Amino acid sequence: MKRDSDGRERRLEIAPTISQVAKVSGVSRATVSRAFTRPEMLSEGTVRRVKAVADKLGYVPNQVARALSTGRHGNVALIVSDVANPFFPPLIRAAQLHADRAGLCVFLGNSDEDPAREELLLGRFIGQVEGLVLASSRLDEAQIRIYAARRPLVLINRDIEGITRVLIDTAPGVAAAIAHLAELGHRHIAYVSGPTTSWSNQQRRNAVRKEAAKRGLKVIAIPARPPSYDTGRLAAVPIVASGVTAAIAFDDLVAQGLLAGLAALDVDVPRSFSVVGCDDVLGETTYPQLTTVSARCADAGDVAVGLLLSQMNGGASGEIRHKLNSHLVVRASTGPAPAKRKSR
Amino acid sequence: MKRDSDGRERRLEIAPTISQVAKVSGVSRATVSRAFTRPEMLSEGTVRRVKAVADKLGYVPNQVARALSTGRHGNVALIVSDVANPFFPPLIRAAQLHADRAGLCVFLGNSDEDPAREELLLGRFIGQVEGLVLASSRLDEAQIRIYAARRPLVLINRDIEGITRVLIDTAPGVAAAIAHLAELGHRHIAYVSGPTTSWSNQQRRNAVRKEAAKRGLKVIAIPARPPSYDTGRLAAVPIVASGVTAAIAFDDLVAQGLLAGLAALDVDVPRSFSVVGCDDVLGETTYPQLTTVSARCADAGDVAVGLLLSQMNGGASGEIRHKLNSHLVVRASTGPAPAKRKSR
DNA sequence: GCTTGACATGCAACCGATTGCATTACATCC
């Protein structure tokens, strides 16, 4: 190997190794190693001496070498379907924070909603991480099981039996939203649906249907795929055409787009149309402020990493299905159903 | 080492190694290695045979071991000051994408605007990456230089001589914004400032001052720290009290908060007050739609990784200071200065 | 028929740590 001409250490000084520290401080490499990893095995004096030399030389243990011999490198991976979707940044941040506190480094992967891409990333990560968190995975179940067999793995918003998962249970919040709309007199509403393969979407759609049926509301589904501001905006036209008086959107982003689309059609929200979002990631930043199902997505990241950690440490291998509940936050995008438009 | 009882491979099957593949296919380990890394050195038949065996056994080269012997592991790190700030997700996504295409894995770090935390992360990453991108670093120059000496490093929105950097040059856009406001008749404006240590903030503040001076506008500075929706909202009070007729905010988030704060004070935008944002990351999602300085932040991530790559491959070690320019996007949050409030 | 060289493969050292198992030195106890 030609260390000087290849990529690794061609910067100024090449990093000192354990051997150099050993030679300079007159002890064996084993001792140097122990000075860092198990100082209680060594005499106080030796530890101090070795560390002093290490300091002077600027020695830092090589993580890669350490990983090879111990099989632990303190890395985990987090794969999300779209970094740019406002649902994820808080989740990423919380996951990151938790991992940090545990001294772990986190690889971030962005699948862009593409299963093939997700698998590619997984393949690259799997060899160099001790655990994985897959948020809103679009992979099929069999694939996920294969990876889960190789490494501790935690899913977010994906419900696969036998694999540790944290689910943001938006059903109660969605049900509350339907109830809220029903009380306001809406009889005919739309569900603006997200990705077919998304567990969250299925869950929300089902919750809408079930609660609506219970209350005798009619509901139609209008797609916004992929879920985004733009597809939400475009959905305004068919929604208005359908004659419904309220819509509940797959997520806040879609709801925000819908708000814009409605404004463009001169439909006044909430006077003549009501909109409910989901996730509560936009806070009060929309206009009008969005009534939405609050989903504590940051907690999901935090909890997922927590579960991953305990799994990595050999704990709790039993079936874990952690549910995070939700509730409705009423703001300004919902109001009484307009008398004239009431359908049926 | 007790592989079975520690963390590494306690999952079902322990991963097959190069030796096992070698034994089964009746060749040496070197040959197996070459079948994967330099197949052109081997006969076609051998490659096929080895790969078939590897496939059957489910062998995948161990990245860590490979990294130890070659000194390359294909990892890079990206550290940002706040994942949840909408400025970063597009940048992260673009950086990610570029790295992906180059077959690299990316570690993501979130410093939360805290230099100490940033340094901690850096320390954890440095040993296991081939290169670093620091976006909006809050570290002091000396520290950065130390890390830059150890690994290829690219800065985003930080201007340190001798270190490769990509700068989003918002000066032209900001100047255009001032000109725009001046033309609309505003004579007295506020700059809602961001983090003192931020290069972007300094640059924007200076651009505002310079251009305002040139056009004879009076400008005051009102802080919003840390920059966020909330601090922006809170800044509305002092801003209104100061008697200015327009404000240009450090970033879009602050501008959006300001918009909300103004609405709460019953100040009509743009009729009686004009607001300009910076970064153009909120697109048209604010109400009223934000006039802002468009900064192509995604490109910054893309370009930074590109430069990092070429640096990692030994190329172009000269001084690189890549500027990304900006322009003003006029939407609906700016309008003519109100006659009655005109100051001076 | 023997040299020559190209091609395919194997040998073994090496990357930089960790760690089970000696070994050594010294204090303790009978």
Added chain:
DNA sequence: GGATGTAATGCAATCGGTTGCATGTCAAGC
């Protein structure tokens, strides 16, 4: 004073690959 125990340290194998160099084979060239 010798057996015994304990604390501190060293030896050497190992993790799973990569790679410079040596070796072997076979066909072409003279």
